[in-house]
Amino acid sequence: MTADAFDVIVIGSGAGGGTAAWALAERGIAVLLLEAGPPYDPFSDYRLDQPDWETQHFPAKVPTKGRQTTARMQRLNAKWDDLRSWNRVRGRYNPGDHRADWGYSHVVGLGGSTLHFTGEAHRMHPRAMQMHSRFGVAADWPVDYAALEPFYLEVERLIGVAGPTDDPIRPRSAPFPLPAHPLSYGSQKIAVGCQKLGLSFTANARAALSQPYDGRPACNYCGNCTRGCPRTDKGSVDVTFIPKAVATGNCTIRTEATVLHIETGPDDRVSGVVYIDATGATHMAKGDAVVVACGAVETPRLLLNSANPHTSDGLGNESGQVGRHFMETLSWTSSGLHDEPLGSHRGLPSDGICWDFNAPDAIPDIVGGCRFSAAVHEADLTGPVKYATRVVQGWGRQHKQAMREKFGRALSVGAIGESLPNPKSFIDLDPKEKDGQGQPKARIHSHLDDEELKRLSFMAKTSRAILKASGAGDIFEEYGAYDGFQPTHVFGTCRMGTNPEESVVDPYGRSHRWRNLFITDASVFPSSGGGESPSLTIEALAIRSARHLADRAKRGAL
Amino acid sequence: MRRRLFLAVAAGWVLLAQKRRSVAAVIGGSRSSAYPLTALPAYLDTIIPRDNSGSASDFGVDRQFIDQASRSRQHMRLLRAGSKWLDSEARKIGAGGFSDLDPSSREVIVERAATARIRSLPRVFFDRTRRDAFRAYYADPLSWERAGYEGPPQPKGFPDHAEAPR
Ligand SMILES: Cc1cc2nc3c(=O)[nH]c(=O)nc-3n(C[C@H](O)[C@H](O)[C@H](O)COP(=O)(O)OP(=O)(O)OC[C@H]3O[C@@H](n4cnc5c(N)ncnc54)[C@H](O)[C@@H]3O)c2cc1C
Numbered sequence: 001m002t003a004d005a006f007d008v009i010v011i012g013s014g015a016g017g018g019t020a021a022w023a024l025a026e027r028g029i030a031v032l033l034l035e036a037g038p039p040y041d042p043f044s045d046y047r048l049d050q051p052d053w054e055t056q057h058f059p060a061k062v063p064t065k066g067r068q069t070t071a072r073m074q075r076l077n078a079k080w081d082d083l084r085s086w087n088r089v090r091g092r093y094n095p096g097d098h099r100a101d102w103g104y105s106h107v108v109g110l111g112g113s114t115l116h117f118t119g120e121a122h123r124m125h126p127r128a129m130q131m132h133s134r135f136g137v138a139a140d141w142p143v144d145y146a147a148l149e150p151f152y153l154e155v156e157r158l159i160g161v162a163g164p165t166d167d168p169i170r171p172r173s174a175p176f177p178l179p180a181h182p183l184s185y186g187s188q189k190i191a192v193g194c195q196k197l198g199l200s201f202t203a204n205a206r207a208a209l210s211q212p213y214d215g216r217p218a219c220n221y222c223g224n225c226t227r228g229c230p231r232t233d234k235g236s237v238d239v240t241f242i243p244k245a246v247a248t249g250n251c252t253i254r255t256e257a258t259v260l261h262i263e264t265g266p267d268d269r270v271s272g273v274v275y276i277d278a279t280g281a282t283h284m285a286k287g288d289a290v291v292v293a294c295g296a297v298e299t300p301r302l303l304l305n306s307a308n309p310h311t312s313d314g315l316g317n318e319s320g321q322v323g324r325h326f327m328e329t330l331s332w333t334s335s336g337l338h339d340e341p342l343g344s345h346r347g348l349p350s351d352g353i354c355w356d357f358n359a360p361d362a363i364p365d366i367v368g369g370c371r372f373s374a375a376v377h378e379a380d381l382t383g384p385v386k387y388a389t390r391v392v393q394g395w396g397r398q399h400k401q402a403m404r405e406k407f408g409r410a411l412s413v414g415a416i417g418e419s420l421p422n423p424k425s426f427i428d429l430d431p432k433e434k435d436g437q438g439q440p441k442a443r444i445h446s447h448l449d450d451e452e453l454k455r456l457s458f459m460a461k462t463s464r465a466i467l468k469a470s471g472a473g474d475i476f477e478e479y480g481a482y483d484g485f486q487p488t489h490v491f492g493t494c495r496m497g498t499n500p501e502e503s504v505v506d507p508y509g510r511s512h513r514w515r516n517l518f519i520t521d522a523s524v525f526p527s528s529g530g531g532e533s534p535s536l537t538i539e540a541l542a543i544r545s546a547r548h549l550a551d552r553a554k555r556g557a558l
Numbered sequence: 559m560r561r562r563l564f565l566a567v568a569a570g571w572v573l574l575a576q577k578r579r580s581v582a583a584v585i586g587g588s589r590s591s592a593y594p595l596t597a598l599p600a601y602l603d604t605i606i607p608r609d610n611s612g613s614a615s616d617f618g619v620d621r622q623f624i625d626q627a628s629r630s631r632q633h634m635r636l637l638r639a640g641s642k643w644l645d646s647e648a649r650k651i652g653a654g655g656f657s658d659l660d661p662s663s664r665e666v667i668v669e670r671a672a673t674a675r676i677r678s679l680p681r682v683f684f685d686r687t688r689r690d691a692f693r694a695y696y697a698d699p700l701s702w703e704r705a706g707y708e709g710p711p712q713p714k715g716f717p718d719h720a721e722a723p724r
């Protein structure tokens with residue numbers, strides 16, 4: 001096997017890897033970016049102009065179901081029945097007595113899960129980064145908000161984030177590069193509802209262009225970001241960092257290239273990677289450094305699968321922390337029918353947000369915050385098929401009539417809350433199930449304890465109250481994380497910290513032991529935040545880590 | 559379901575996995591393997607009748623059903639078993655088959671299926687066909703205008719999204 005040689009090999013091209021690849025290439029470093037999935041063409045792959053658009057979801061080219069396994073989920077308890085997922089037409093979504101595994105929601109493709117993401121672009125609440133010293137839970141971030149702020153701003157400018165002018169919680173050194181999007185007519189009703197309850201509801205920070213920017217057109221409010229944006233105004237990594245990385249002339253991209261393991265060399269250094277291509281042929285690539293960014297489930301898997309006699313518990317796992325502290329998406333959505341026609345299928349998904357409970361001590365008697373946002377688009381109530389099958393009951397003439405009356409009246413409020421780590425939530429290697437290359441699959445263990453469920457209960461009650469105050473108290477559907485595991489935000493499985501015994505990487509994402517091994521994805525988060533969407537933070541951290549790596553490389557200190 | 563992404567897929571798994579078991583259980587021993595599907599167009603037109611917009615069969619939903627079911631033996635068996643049930647209910651009131659009944663008698667039989675015991679053959683047949691019929695019918699742009707939908711989402715988008723709907 002001959003080996004190509006590069007300065008740095010980056011594994012995974014999502015929020016963490018695509019950004020790191022650009023930040024390195026931009027510094028003149030020769031990067032090899034290896035991505036397990038294929039590229040997507042927004043203009044031909046995302047068919048929102050087709051008659052059957054609504055029955056097609058995100059057009060995953062690589063099926064993700066079954067890529068990981070899930071350990072048996074917890075038994076459901078009647079005392080939390082109020083948190084069961086249900087629909088007026090269809091009944092309970094999970095009729096069983098255990099939490100259901102609906103699968104880790106992610107994308108295997110160039111640009112990673114950002115291809116499918118909504119595009120909320122949030123900065124962390126500064127106080128949500130000190131959960132251990134303030135509340136004795138999770139771990140403190142070894143980097144504070146002030147140190148991250150310039151990187152946040154840089155990412156916002158690179159991808160084009162539209163947001164409001166004032167943010168009392170997260171100090172800004174400069175305004176958002178683009179003005180906030182106007183609230184849709186439906187979201188304006190939620191704003192009124194929040195006001196009635198004494199809550200704020202402001203324009204959300206969105207990686208979706210409110211004006212043409214950087215050669216991309218403005219959003220036209222089609223409402224379907226999670227199906228893939230065919231206009232390229234959504235700031236996913238494939239239309240932002242990847243073309244910028246390629247334009248440097250320093251980034252070689254290989255898609256459908258799955259890394260099987262990372263090789264180690266002398267002096268606590270990694271030497272390269274072994275990967276397979278689409279034909280099944282095995283290759284080796286050598287690098288002066290390796291950056292891992294496979295997402296918080298696949299990164300620990302790759303490290304554990306890279307065990308060898310020099311690192312028998314898995315690469316970078318000297319602390320035994322690889323895979324621990326898995327944090328997921330504690331989420332809730334309630335949907336109701338408004339009394340007036342709203343045309344609520346129109347607009348930018350999640351255009352408005354209430355941050356009032358985002359601080360870690362904002363929910364009475366519960367540690368960890370949450371936020372509430374307009375969610376009718378993310379609830380996929382944007383076309384007549386979903387109304388006919390989920391909103392309108394019955395059949396016959398009456399159903400047709402009701403379709404006419406009810407279409408466009410659905411409103412949804414979605415909440416995401418802090419996910420605190422617990423010993424029963426972690427990633428390990430499945431002892432039985434292997435992938436096509438004979439590599440053990442990642443096995444996800446997920447558990448929600450009562451403290452999490454209390455937070456979720458607050459989220460559910462408040463979502464219902466907001467809907468009611470907004471004029472949409474006729475609730476027809478609710479769903480949440482209690483009885484169905486389907487996270488979209490995953491974090492924490494290769495924690496960053498200053499203490500090598502309690503963390504996997506240092507404050508710059510560098511392995512405590514392996515001097516030229518870095519991690520730049522959501523695995524490194526010490527805590528999840530109070531419902532903030534993570535990509536902007538992943539990207540800010542990735543640039544910070546990549547610059548640190550580049551500086552070390554220049555100094556010969558890798 | 560995703561935090562907020564509706565689990566069209568996810569809920570589908572649970573429900574389908576469950577349905578697959580129940581479909582197998584309800585049609586397992588039935589001797590309807592070659593039963594004709596003559597009741598199907600009339601049945602679908604009862605679920606989605608013609609008024610000032612077309613009925614299910616006007617939009618070719620019955621043909622789509624048969625196309626789809628011909629790709630899955632179990633699905634086809636369910637359609638045949640359901641059609642047989644519809645005809646046998648029609649015969650109980652003296653008709654030759656479901657399609658010979660007048661609209662209000664058809665409605666009585668469909669209502670019986672809609673409210674039948676969960677996991678019984680008529681109920682499984684009704685739940686599955688109702689969902690599939692609406693999916694097929696409302697995925698047809700001809701149905702959109704009457705439902706008040708001015709899509710598809712692209713290429714025009716909804717630039718008037720901040721205003722009250724017209
Ligand atoms: C439906 C949905 C909506 C979301 N909405 C938002 C939102 O509004 N805002 C937000 O901030 N976040 C959102 N997210 C979450 C966001 O997309 C993720 O947090 C983010 O993309 C994670 O970045 P990552 O780099 O950690 O992993 P990913 O983006 O998942 O990238 C990992 C990449 O690594 C590749 N890979 C894995 N293993 C290997 C291997 N062995 N070899 C080579 N390549 C490999 C994968 O194929 C993948 O491309 C959403 C996610 C989903 C699914």
Ligand code: SF4
Pocket residue numbers: 208209218219220221222223224225226228229230231232233234347348349715
């Ligand atoms: S709503 Fe805007 S950002 Fe989202 S897919 Fe449509 S055009 Fe793209």
